[in-house]
Amino acid sequence: MKIYRYPERETWPEMVKRPVLEREEISGLITEIFESVEKEGDKALIQFNEKFDKAITPQLTVSETELEDAEQNVSEDLKKAIIQAKENISKFHTAQIAESEKIETVKGVICWRENRAVEKVGIYIPGGTAPLFSTVLMLAVPANLAGCQEIVLCTPPDSNGNINPAILFTAKLCGITKIFKTGGAQAIAAMTLGTESIPQVYKIFGPGNQFVVAAKEYAQRYGTAIDMPAGPSEVLVIADSEAVPAFCAADLLSQAEHGSDSQVVFITTDPTVFTETIDAVEKQLRELPRNEMAGKALENSLFILTNSIEEALEFSNLYAPEHLILALEVFEKYIPMIGNAGSVFLGNYSCESAGDYASGTNHTLPTNGYARNYSGVSLDSFVKKITFQHLSREGLKNIGKTIEVMAEAEGLTAHKNAVSIRLK
Amino acid sequence: MKIYRYPERETWPEMVKRPVLEREEISGLITEIFESVEKEGDKALIQFNEKFDKAITPQLTVSETELEDAEQNVSEDLKKAIIQAKENISKFHTAQIAESEKIETVKGVICWRENRAVEKVGIYIPGGTAPLFSTVLMLAVPANLAGCQEIVLCTPPDSNGNINPAILFTAKLCGITKIFKTGGAQAIAAMTLGTESIPQVYKIFGPGNQFVVAAKEYAQRYGTAIDMPAGPSEVLVIADSEAVPAFCAADLLSQAEHGSDSQVVFITTDPTVFTETIDAVEKQLRELPRNEMAGKALENSLFILTNSIEEALEFSNLYAPEHLILALEVFEKYIPMIGNAGSVFLGNYSCESAGDYASGTNHTLPTNGYARNYSGVSLDSFVKKITFQHLSREGLKNIGKTIEVMAEAEGLTAHKNAVSIRLK
Numbered sequence: 001m002k003i004y005r006y007p008e009r010e011t012w013p014e015m016v017k018r019p020v021l022e023r024e025e026i027s028g029l030i031t032e033i034f035e036s037v038e039k040e041g042d043k044a045l046i047q048f049n050e051k052f053d054k055a056i057t058p059q060l061t062v063s064e065t066e067l068e069d070a071e072q073n074v075s076e077d078l079k080k081a082i083i084q085a086k087e088n089i090s091k092f093h094t095a096q097i098a099e100s101e102k103i104e105t106v107k108g109v110i111c112w113r114e115n116r117a118v119e120k121v122g123i124y125i126p127g128g129t130a131p132l133f134s135t136v137l138m139l140a141v142p143a144n145l146a147g148c149q150e151i152v153l154c155t156p157p158d159s160n161g162n163i164n165p166a167i168l169f170t171a172k173l174c175g176i177t178k179i180f181k182t183g184g185a186q187a188i189a190a191m192t193l194g195t196e197s198i199p200q201v202y203k204i205f206g207p208g209n210q211f212v213v214a215a216k217e218y219a220q221r222y223g224t225a226i227d228m229p230a231g232p233s234e235v236l237v238i239a240d241s242e243a244v245p246a247f248c249a250a251d252l253l254s255q256a257e258h259g260s261d262s263q264v265v266f267i268t269t270d271p272t273v274f275t276e277t278i279d280a281v282e283k284q285l286r287e288l289p290r291n292e293m294a295g296k297a298l299e300n301s302l303f304i305l306t307n308s309i310e311e312a313l314e315f316s317n318l319y320a321p322e323h324l325i326l327a328l329e330v331f332e333k334y335i336p337m338i339g340n341a342g343s344v345f346l347g348n349y350s351c352e353s354a355g356d357y358a359s360g361t362n363h364t365l366p367t368n369g370y371a372r373n374y375s376g377v378s379l380d381s382f383v384k385k386i387t388f389q390h391l392s393r394e395g396l397k398n399i400g401k402t403i404e405v406m407a408e409a410e411g412l413t414a415h416k417n418a419v420s421i422r423l424k
Numbered sequence: 425m426k427i428y429r430y431p432e433r434e435t436w437p438e439m440v441k442r443p444v445l446e447r448e449e450i451s452g453l454i455t456e457i458f459e460s461v462e463k464e465g466d467k468a469l470i471q472f473n474e475k476f477d478k479a480i481t482p483q484l485t486v487s488e489t490e491l492e493d494a495e496q497n498v499s500e501d502l503k504k505a506i507i508q509a510k511e512n513i514s515k516f517h518t519a520q521i522a523e524s525e526k527i528e529t530v531k532g533v534i535c536w537r538e539n540r541a542v543e544k545v546g547i548y549i550p551g552g553t554a555p556l557f558s559t560v561l562m563l564a565v566p567a568n569l570a571g572c573q574e575i576v577l578c579t580p581p582d583s584n585g586n587i588n589p590a591i592l593f594t595a596k597l598c599g600i601t602k603i604f605k606t607g608g609a610q611a612i613a614a615m616t617l618g619t620e621s622i623p624q625v626y627k628i629f630g631p632g633n634q635f636v637v638a639a640k641e642y643a644q645r646y647g648t649a650i651d652m653p654a655g656p657s658e659v660l661v662i663a664d665s666e667a668v669p670a671f672c673a674a675d676l677l678s679q680a681e682h683g684s685d686s687q688v689v690f691i692t693t694d695p696t697v698f699t700e701t702i703d704a705v706e707k708q709l710r711e712l713p714r715n716e717m718a719g720k721a722l723e724n725s726l727f728i729l730t731n732s733i734e735e736a737l738e739f740s741n742l743y744a745p746e747h748l749i750l751a752l753e754v755f756e757k758y759i760p761m762i763g764n765a766g767s768v769f770l771g772n773y774s775c776e777s778a779g780d781y782a783s784g785t786n787h788t789l790p791t792n793g794y795a796r797n798y799s800g801v802s803l804d805s806f807v808k809k810i811t812f813q814h815l816s817r818e819g820l821k822n823i824g825k826t827i828e829v830m831a832e833a834e835g836l837t838a839h840k841n842a843v844s845i846r847l848k
Binding site: 077078080081082084085087088091092095096098101103105106109111113114116118119130131132133134166202203220223224225229246247250251253254256257258284288289290294335338339340341342343344345346347348349350351352353354355356357358359360361362366368369370371372373374375376378380383384385386387388389390391392393395396399401402403405406407409410411412413414415416417418419421422 | 501502504505506508509511512515516519520522525527529530533535537538540542543554555556557558590626627644647648649653670671674675677678680681682708712713714718759762763764765766767768769770771772773774775776777778779780781782783784785786790792793794795796797798799800802804807808809810811812813814815816817819820823825826827829830831833834835836837838839840841842843845846
């Protein structure tokens, strides 16, 4: 833990710095993987499964039987939970479907926007210790609501060549039928380039390790879009004297357990809450199964005592956290002061894990300071907004001179002609 | 011109391919420029102005006097035109300001989104033959409406060290006060990194040559966002028997005159319109001042005779044009079939130049096939949408078990604890 009491503003820019990602080192490997997948297609993926995941997968496609078996292997409690979460996520994202409003900017000139789904999207779900079926919900639900025609899901197999049943159950529940056993940079390459089994997509979503992040960056060279650039997960908690130290500690630890590179920041105006939260973190940490990872993340965590909530928010805006928790008695008046954050949790009962799983908001959010310039995933991420316009002859006449004068001043005569020839 | 009569579907994927950008060759130069600007700041920019633009610019900042002088040097006609265009663009983009609606996904669980402006944005306006003051409007108007706190504009000086007065007039009209004389990759580097004169920004907008495009890609490594990836400008015109060949030709040429790499596609179902449009293009081309450039662009243009409007739209969706013109008598029924396009112009009087300048829609649009997965610039491009949530104790109770079961199944005990500790 790094403890700061009333740090000077000049020191803030240094404090908000994130760990630098080592991207150059693995770029050669990423290029090689893309080249293999481009040349060898499925064969390359099958070989990578053996090499990286120790899995023999003659078939990359998850079969109907595997999907049915998965359903048997998920507890009724978990099924019920996933279904409730899906309902809430659907409800929140359905409200994001924007109506198209026609604007007559000038008489006879009508302009509007319409949403069109990104036709083909890819969802990447990492393997490893935590089977992130919740991320399937967060990406497949808005993709379906947006009307994406093809949804492809890639996730690495375990060493027996199987996919976690909760991931398969959730994918099936969301109507995803194209599920493939491949992970890492090679899965991103497959969705970017297409193989015999795996369709090429136009946009790739989902979290992953540094190889996946680097591969998603690389995929953009082929014209594929990605949800957003990524870094380690983050939380920043702002607490006043009414905050409950044990609750704050639990939130900080739920961030820390994501990985040893997780970013954890705690700011309070209250010296007692400050020390009690630090104590509570240490106490709760000991009881956690993932305490080694969480403990490592906490080494780099910031605990800051500050003069006012306003100052805490200024620090937070500079930091631009993925998750911001306002553990404040009265929080309404501070909402307009929030400039940069991915998702905000208000009051003592809005824990981050509510938004991670089940309140309805999306958990795919900008990290690494990207909350300054990126939004989290929403329905918008799965659509393009196309502008339309219709001009009547009268409409064109009403703005014709404006176009002609501007086009001429920009030296674009043919642009001017396109108007003049119509009004002759 | 490449002429195709009823081309087979199998040949389409080859036909829709864009010219490949040579990005690798200039990447070394871009790295060097960023390093110079990082090390030397303003000094590097002043040197680059001398080297690339043959301009002596001891002061990079455009002075108040220069802004006032510019106003004297723009004709009243052009001022009036720019003001009318600004009004229409403001009207259309104001309608994009979305209201925040609070959703109670479950009793006691309230979720919503709020817009926050990207605090600091940069606008790049290219120099060269065409002074793109229209692009100043297209970027500064939504930036202002979104509430961006700092808007920085960079544009290269001419060899006398001056900026085109129409650009300065438009910038001043839009309330931009931070205008700097620097162009090319070095301007992008300056806005990415910040210098003594030029503030660092979080997102960079605007068109440019291959160096600017490459520099914008490179800027992303520093965490700076960009409006979208770019390629040469494009139009695809679909015409039926009621289309006016002279109008179609004028639209095709207004695209061709942008540059020798402009992409021009014409599709019709009518053999007479087909040949007459080709003739009209050749005739109008001869009269254009920029006919050398336009002629070169036309060498790679596609003229396609097709069986039906539906087939033409299928081709168009595969091509994903920046601009799509439906020169059709009846167009309403075809609107839902449009899947991929940047901006659509409907009927015989909706010429592309209307949208380029004055109808109100934005002209910063996805090229190079990016209309499959990107929207054009809109108010949305200047804001982040932050999600908020408030759970009451009862709300957390209502979804608590769902969170606990899911967190446990993902192996994230601290996530579960954050709920359990609050409901104890």
